[in-house]
Amino acid sequence: MDMLKRAYFLNRECSWLSFNQRVLKESTREENPLLERLRFIAITCSKLDEFFMIRVAGIKHLVESGIEHRDIAGLSPEEQMHAISRQAHRQYRAVYRCLALVLKELRAHGIRFVQPEELAGERALWLADLFEREIYPVVTPMALDPAHPFPFLASRSLNLAVKLRHTGEDAEKLAIVPVPAPVLDRLWKLPGETTFLFLEDILRFFAARFFTGWEIVQAGAFRLTRDADLDIRDDVEDLLAEVEKSLEKRRKGAAVRLEVAADFPADLSDFLKEQLAIEDMDIYRAKGPLGAAFFTAFANLAGFDRLRYPRFLPHPAEEIGARGDLWAALAEGDILVHHPFDSFAIVEKFIARAAVDERVLAIKQTLYRVAGDSPIIAALEAAAKNGKQVTVLMEVKARFDEENNILMARRLEEAGCHVIYGILGLKTHSKITMVIRREDAGLRRYCHIATGNYNGSTAKIYTDIGLFTADTLTGVDASAFFNFLSGFSDPPVWNRLAVAPLTLRERITEGIEQEIAHAKSGRRGRIVAKMNSLLDRFIIAKLYEASAAGVEIDLIVRGICVLRPGLKDVSENIRVRSIVGRFLEHSRIFTFYNDGKEDVFISSADWMPRNLNNRIELMAPVRQKAHKKRLLALLATYLADNTRAYLMRSDGSYRRVHTPKGERPRAAQEELMQAVVSTISRD
Known part of the structure; x- marks a missing residue:
């Protein structure tokens, strides 16, 4: 059966507009504080600006070029433009209906x-x-x-x-x-x-x-x-x-x-x-x-805290707090953090400590989006001035952050850091830091690998996973990875990491094929994957194949999804949900049941052609049993959300999940915040 038929896919741009509509919908939810509802409208408008500047502009170029081109769903550029225009105009009118309602309600609070x-x-x-x-x-x-x-x-x-x-x-x-x-x-x-x-x-x-x-x-x-x-x-x-x-x-x-x-x-x-x-x-x-x-x-208007979300204070990384010194803690085992529920300060302290530690010889890091007042930039500058070898790949092609990244890169160069300005033809979207430290037994490599950017500002509102490890084989891979970025080193045989565009696609495909084989042999096949966007037709076709073989698949996709769930004989075993809430869901977590062994990975990459083919990305295994258990429980929490979730239909539309009669309301982000509050109270 041909799983690549265009009828099995949705248009990317219309899917993106559907996501933006879900964001806008948050402005109508009365349980959201009033100024937060206003913020959701503002976010919707900001994203619409970017959509027109990038996506609509690109399709207009295709129309003007006259090139015969069909998108993943079989639409010509002209057909895409008309479909986008109809949906965008409806959304634009909806924005101002929502805005009028919110502004009217603000008048009752004295804001006119x-x-x-x-x-x-x-x-x-x-x-x-x-x-x-x-x-x-x-x-x-x-x-x-x-x-x-x-x-x-x-x-x-x-x-x-x-x-x-x-x-x-x-x-x-x-x-x-x-x-x-x-x-x-x-x-x-x-x-x-x-x-x-x-x-x-x-x-x-x-x-x-x-x-x-x-x-x-x-x-x-x-x-x-x-x-x-x-x-x-x-x-x-x-x-x-x-x-x-x-x-x-x-x-x-x-x-x-x-x-x-x-x-x-x-x-x-x-x-x-x-x-x-x-x-x-x-x-x-x-x-x-x-x-x-x-x-x-x-929406940050002073004096109106009552109209915003209550302040949320993240928890200090629990494992570090329990185990003391960072280097000693990592020597005992990996550390897993989940932002913003775990404080991003642990990441900043990791680099700041390395910058002043006399035993640290070198720091290597990739940077995609950084805040203008980033303590990480300051720490890297200090490390270079302290005589350490500092190598930074600063991606100067990070969209709408190009100017800031160029400014930060020049600051680092002036401090004595070696800066690589990206790689031609590829964006470096991976999130990794390696610290090389001399210890009594010899040199040791400490790594941090993450799903999100090294940006303390966005880490307060984006959900992301970070993994600290002193694992030897991960350190070997990290060294090879940075050599690949900075020189002409041929790609090695990787021990732990999967790297795009070299091996990541193959590793994901292997995981899906593994579940297909298990299902066909009568064993349980199960995939749960969380990401921001799902667009790659070959990965989707493989998921269709898995569904047809009996693999149960749950996808938590925040934004674009061109896969069509629920198609007879194609995707009947695939369910797609989107979570929209106080925080922007940004973490990428992929799990394959593997006959009960549970292969769990975190990654910087979504399942999109640009991530798998045209960007330098990383996927790392989560090896420790307790960490696997934590991430599997996290995914289960998202799948149990019955107040903030939207379920995708086969036609690409979404319906909001309503709490079934007799069941208690569950909202994943609220439960995660409450867990932090409870932990702090116990402490």
């Missing part, structure tokens, strides 16, 4: 957003004074006429389009008034109140101040989204220079979406459509403030 026209008396005088002092001097309007052609407008910039008529004349002119956020605050708070005005509304209200002698006929806000994908050639001599050059091109990418206010004049939108060379399907009308992603920061 008003129009300048609503202010009178002293409040109106305050606004006029504010405009003259703080706003007017910063803004530069741009006339549009033969001497002033349509200006370049940056991606995600907010602007006003203004139609003008000179006093006593019938002829009309056009102008653009840039809204200078973030140079100026997007929101302005009235003194002594929690009442706010949007900067674009203030500019529209006072627009006549910029055009003395002219009458404002029409004015409306609009926002532009541009193609932001980077095109890095594989044959360049200087990768860093090529990335920097591509970043400049990103700023000038073609327009892919135009957002306008709901009351934006039709003739002005037609004018912008012509100037930006877009189509009607690319225009999105918003019944609310454009670019609502900025509400992410607003």
